[in-house]
Amino acid sequence: MLIAPTVIYYCFFWLRPVIVSIYNSFKGVDGSFTFQNYITVFTATSFGEVFANTAFVAGFSIVIEFILALALALLINKKFKGSAIFLFLAMIPMAIPAVGAAAIWKTGLTTHGWMNSLLYYFGILAKGEKIIFLSGSKFSLLWIIIFIDAWQVIPSMMIILLAGLQNLSREAKEAGYVFGGNGLTVLKQITIPMLKPTIITAVILRLISAIQIWLIVVLLFGFDRIPLLLERVIYYKEEVSRLDNSFQLASTYSVITSVIVTIAAVVYLKVSGAFNKNEGEVI
Amino acid sequence: MWKNTVSKFAKKTLFYILITSIAIIIITPLYFLVSLSFLSSRESYQFPLPLVPAISSEFKLENGDKGYLLSIYEKRDKEFQTLIDTGNIEKISRYMKTQLNVNVSIEELENYISKLEEQNEVYFKSYKGLLHNYKTFFAITRDAVPALIRSLQVVGLTILISLSIGGMAGYAFARYVFKGKNSLKVSALFVRVFPTVAIAMPMVIILATMGFYDKPIGLSLVYSIRIIALTIWITASIFLGIPVELEEAAQIFGATRLRTFINITVPLALPGLAACAMYAFIESWNETVSAIILTQFNPTFSVVVYQSLLDASAQVNLAASGGLLMALPMVLFTLFIRKYINQMWGGTGI
Numbered sequence: 058m059l060i061a062p063t064v065i066y067y068c069f070f071w072l073r074p075v076i077v078s079i080y081n082s083f084k085g086v087d088g089s090f091t092f093q094n095y096i097t098v099f100t101a102t103s104f105g106e107v108f109a110n111t112a113f114v115a116g117f118s119i120v121i122e123f124i125l126a127l128a129l130a131l132l133i134n135k136k137f138k139g140s141a142i143f144l145f146l147a148m149i150p151m152a153i154p155a156v157g158a159a160a161i162w163k164t165g166l167t168t169h170g171w172m173n174s175l176l177y178y179f180g181i182l183a184k185g186e187k188i189i190f191l192s193g194s195k196f197s198l199l200w201i202i203i204f205i206d207a208w209q210v211i212p213s214m215m216i217i218l219l220a221g222l223q224n225l226s227r228e229a230k231e232a233g234y235v236f237g238g239n240g241l242t243v244l245k246q247i248t249i250p251m252l253k254p255t256i257i258t259a260v261i262l263r264l265i266s267a268i269q270i271w272l273i274v275v276l277l278f279g280f281d282r283i284p285l286l287l288e289r290v291i292y293y294k295e296e297v298s299r300l301d302n303s304f305q306l307a308s309t310y311s312v313i314t315s316v317i318v319t320i321a322a323v324v325y326l327k328v329s330g331a332f333n334k335n336e337g338e339v340i
Numbered sequence: 341m342w343k344n345t346v347s348k349f350a351k352k353t354l355f356y357i358l359i360t361s362i363a364i365i366i367i368t369p370l371y372f373l374v375s376l377s378f379l380s381s382r383e384s385y386q387f388p389l390p391l392v393p394a395i396s397s398e399f400k401l402e403n404g405d406k407g408y409l410l411s412i413y414e415k416r417d418k419e420f421q422t423l424i425d426t427g428n429i430e431k432i433s434r435y436m437k438t439q440l441n442v443n444v445s446i447e448e449l450e451n452y453i454s455k456l457e458e459q460n461e462v463y464f465k466s467y468k469g470l471l472h473n474y475k476t477f478f479a480i481t482r483d484a485v486p487a488l489i490r491s492l493q494v495v496g497l498t499i500l501i502s503l504s505i506g507g508m509a510g511y512a513f514a515r516y517v518f519k520g521k522n523s524l525k526v527s528a529l530f531v532r533v534f535p536t537v538a539i540a541m542p543m544v545i546i547l548a549t550m551g552f553y554d555k556p557i558g559l560s561l562v563y564s565i566r567i568i569a570l571t572i573w574i575t576a577s578i579f580l581g582i583p584v585e586l587e588e589a590a591q592i593f594g595a596t597r598l599r600t601f602i603n604i605t606v607p608l609a610l611p612g613l614a615a616c617a618m619y620a621f622i623e624s625w626n627e628t629v630s631a632i633i634l635t636q637f638n639p640t641f642s643v644v645v646y647q648s649l650l651d652a653s654a655q656v657n658l659a660a661s662g663g664l665l666m667a668l669p670m671v672l673f674t675l676f677i678r679k680y681i682n683q684m685w686g687g688t689g690i
Contacts, residue, residue: 059512062505063568070539071531071565077542132358143359145675146366152670153370154626156645160663161369163649164376164656171372174388187387212366269535272628276649287629290537294633304541311538322533
């Protein structure tokens with residue numbers, strides 16, 4: 058009885074819009090059933106770029122963030138003076154709204170922003186010399202996105218992993234050393250496998266949101282400079298909303314994004330073996 | 341022995357260097373957001389940008405070609421720099437207010453000018469209006485104040501909806517055994533995998549037919565979808581931690597099911613419920629994508645800041661003020677919920 062409200066709520070506000078969204082993506086301008094929207098999206102030259110950009114940003118940011126966060130968590134894994142303050146600091150970047158983060162980096166990366174000012178104060182930049190961050194090559198812009206994302210995500214991912222590390226039993230690690238393992242083998246054979254549930258949680262949450270990065274990109278570079286999957290949805294919905302089929306195209310892109318996110322999440326869970334265990338433990 | 345102490349000391353030092361540098365990397369961008377939001381328009385056009393915003397400025401007033409010549413003392417160059425030369429006192433006052441964030445009334449200026457008859461130069465020091473940029477931000481952005489109120493409404497409604505619906509389901513998952521319990525629980529999570537935009541797009545029409553489009557309640561309904569899923573998971577684990585015996589005892593003493601729930605279960609679950617509420621706060625305050633799609637004339641605060649940032653002509657200091665206004669509640673919130681976040685991730689309270 059008590060779950061009835063949830064079920065009704067989800068049928069009405071989740072299942073229904075999802076179905077409508079899929080329906081819209083198959084609807085032509087004249088209201089008939091058609092694959093035209095998908096054909097338009099997939100055959101457009103921009104789709105390859107959109108997909109490549111998203112994959113590049115999501116892929117590299119997750120790998121880099123995870124490796125750095127794990128390394129830091131392993132290094133920090135102990136109580137120290139001021140750890141409470143440090144952990145509080147580490148939680149801040151993730152809590153900052155995307156709009157706030159965009160304000161930070163927009164003011165930082167403009168030619169007379171604080172990044173250039175700071176480099177100047179450190180004597181790295183000579184007088185009159187400035188790095189033009191925001192209008193570099195596409196490749197460098199993608200790395201800027203990854204860098205900003207890393208700043209936001211690594212600290213909190215580190216906290217999640219730290220929490221996981223603290224829960225591991227000391228005995229297992231000690232046993233590993235007793236049986237002649239060195240630091241690296243203990244890490245590979247004992248610590249990481251035991252940490253797996255935590256790692257899966259941290260990475261899956263990241264994966265889902267990394268594919269959906271768009272706001273910071275639009276605020277830094279404007280629409281259309283670095284097209285991403287979700288950026289396209291907003292682009293068709295808000296920027297070029299006058300086209301006959303812009304609503305359909307936006308729907309199509311949102312369905313494609315959903316499918317890609319779902320596939321990525323399921324593939325990741327399959328590969329990491331999360332399904333082998335009790336499903337309830339996934340997150 | 342001695343060697344050992346040295347290597348131990350070196351290790352400790354290295355450890356603290358690592359910790360400090362991470363902390364610095366985290367803080368620097370945040371520091372600049374705060375610092376920039378207090379810069380005057382004039383300062384924000386300088387390069388390099390001042391590391392610390394000036395609190396007060398020293399001015400020099402003298403007779404100029406066109407009337408009165410106002411200069412400001414530049415600490416960096418250790419000299420006075422000309423600002424404005426005009427006979428119009430009102431213009432000087434306005435210039436100081438808009439460009440320098442300094443409030444000097446016309447009477448005060450007239451007072452200084454009257455002194456010019458006796459001496460060649462008049463020096464005076466004025467303090468910067470610290471909140472000037474914030475006032476300007478609210479003044480120039482279209483309906484920022486109503487948007488702020490709407491954002492708070494959205495937050496309140498979202499907490500109400502997601503806690504009541506999600507809490508109920510969480511209680512059911514914790515207390516009762518029923519068919520399909522596990523698959524239901526997993527599907528509650530699958531809801532989060534699906535991007536919010538995909539929901540928001542068709543929601544435009546659905547909410548419009550309900551009369552909720554462009555209203556806070558409409559946004560809350562959409563936000564709750566994602567939050568309910570997490571609320572179920574968190575509350576289920578909280579209710580599991582409360583012994584059934586306590587509830588049964590209350591019922592033996594004649595309390596009804598509802599009274600037991602309100603008087604025994606809810607107070608015990610309060611910390612966890614608070615964590616859920618705070619989580620709902622964060623998600624609904626920060627959310628921008630759906631808010632852009634689902635509002636038209638009544639945007640939320642995040643949309644207002646988004647638009648002011650998208651506007652290329654926006655000044656650095658105003659952009660920073662807007663960003664800080666968005667970020668500040670969240671930073672304060674983190675301070676309060678850090679205990680719960682650790683609990684949520686199953687941490688032992690590091």
